[in-house]
Amino acid sequence: ALVSCHRHYRSRPTHGIGRYKYLLPKEAPKKKRDRVQMKEIDVGTEHEYGDINIQMTSYDMCLVEHFAQYVHRLCNRLAVRVKESYAMPTKTNEVLFLEERGSKMQLDAVLTTHQRVVQISGLSSTFAPILLEAIQSNQPEGVHLLVKEHTEADFKSRLKSRPELEELLAQMS
Amino acid sequence: CLFFFLSSWLPQMVPSRGSHWQSSLLTLRASLPMRAQPKKKKKVDPRREQAQKDRMKKKIKKLEKAAPEMIPIEDFVTPPKYLDNSRVRSLPPLSFEETERRVLLMKRWCLFKQKQDKAEKQAIQTLIAAQQEALKELRLESEELYQAAIRRDEGLFPFEREGPNYTPPLPGYDPPEGKCVDITKVYTQ
Numbered sequence: 111a112l113v114s115c116h117r118h119y120r121s122r123p124t125h126g127i128g129r130y131k132y133l134l135p136k137e138a139p140k141k142k143r144d145r146v147q148m149k150e151i152d153v154g155t156e157h158e159y160g161d162i163n164i165q166m167t168s169y170d171m172c173l174v175e176h177f178a179q180y181v182h183r184l185c186n187r188l189a190v191r192v193k194e195s196y197a198m199p200t201k202t203n204e205v206l207f208l209e210e211r212g213s214k215m216q217l218d219a220v221l222t223t224h225q226r227v228v229q230i231s232g233l234s235s236t237f238a239p240i241l242l243e244a245i246q247s248n249q250p251e252g253v254h255l256l257v258k259e260h261t262e263a264d265f266k267s268r269l270k271s272r273p274e275l276e277e278l279l280a281q282m283s
Numbered sequence: 284c285l286f287f288f289l290s291s292w293l294p295q296m297v298p299s300r301g302s303h304w305q306s307s308l309l310t311l312r313a314s315l316p317m318r319a320q321p322k323k324k325k326k327v328d329p330r331r332e333q334a335q336k337d338r339m340k341k342k343i344k345k346l347e348k349a350a351p352e353m354i355p356i357e358d359f360v361t362p363p364k365y366l367d368n369s370r371v372r373s374l375p376p377l378s379f380e381e382t383e384r385r386v387l388l389m390k391r392w393c394l395f396k397q398k399q400d401k402a403e404k405q406a407i408q409t410l411i412a413a414q415q416e417a418l419k420e421l422r423l424e425s426e427e428l429y430q431a432a433i434r435r436d437e438g439l440f441p442f443e444r445e446g447p448n449y450t451p452p453l454p455g456y457d458p459p460e461g462k463c464v465d466i467t468k469v470y471t472q
Contacts (some may be wrong), residue, residue, distance in 0.1 A: 268312030
């Protein structure tokens, strides 16, 4: 790093000319497998809301994705800090209906429910109704909107369940 | 009277038939003088329990060391049947008028969307301006009310709203009976 392609001899006064990496801020070494840690949940002050989840649910994936993108860009434009923007696992439902003449349940359709979440923080109390108004006016058909505060339970629902660990913990206590 | 004779003849060691044999055996043991050391496993029991607990704690530590994983999202994984490259769509060539028509339509659509977007941004700006003016006037009126208005609304969240529908619900519609079965794949670590 000290010597570039044009060699400056160590005794010359031009030795080390062109060094700049020592001026940059120190970057923490990135671990190979970063632990999926929960980011701190902001509670918020009297005039500002803390972490808020805007959850959009629908059977149609394209609509929900586009709406999530729209909400994210709207927040960027209105200088609202977007902490995270992720997708929740898809839920699949089998709809069975009873035939008119018969007692057997027949398969009607297989529906997939998709959910996207945009997490914002630091929303001021005077601006919140305006943002909600803007989101509502552009809500597409069939997309269910839910705006709520972020909790640890919401984060835990994204993680895989560990039945063995839970069993052992139950046995211990 | 023969039975009584037989029972009195029988030695005391044999358990009598009248009572439940288990309880008679126990009373027999208690009645017998125990001279030998009782072989009760007093020392090994707590040690065994302790060892069991240690093993469980070790297992728990090992499982807890592994970082919790996120559930993979099926939306972002393309199903393998769409990865096949052999199927290619062959479109017919378009005429000059058709391409021109499409390009002009696209331009008109872009202009329309731009106007719509601008109008939306303008609406948001007017909303903010009106709100600020109203708050300023309120402050001049009374400080208390202004402070109360600035505060955050606890009843606002959670906020839920269903999207608009294409058609209203049909009156007098009788849906067939049925049920919904959740067949989501459960991932465990």
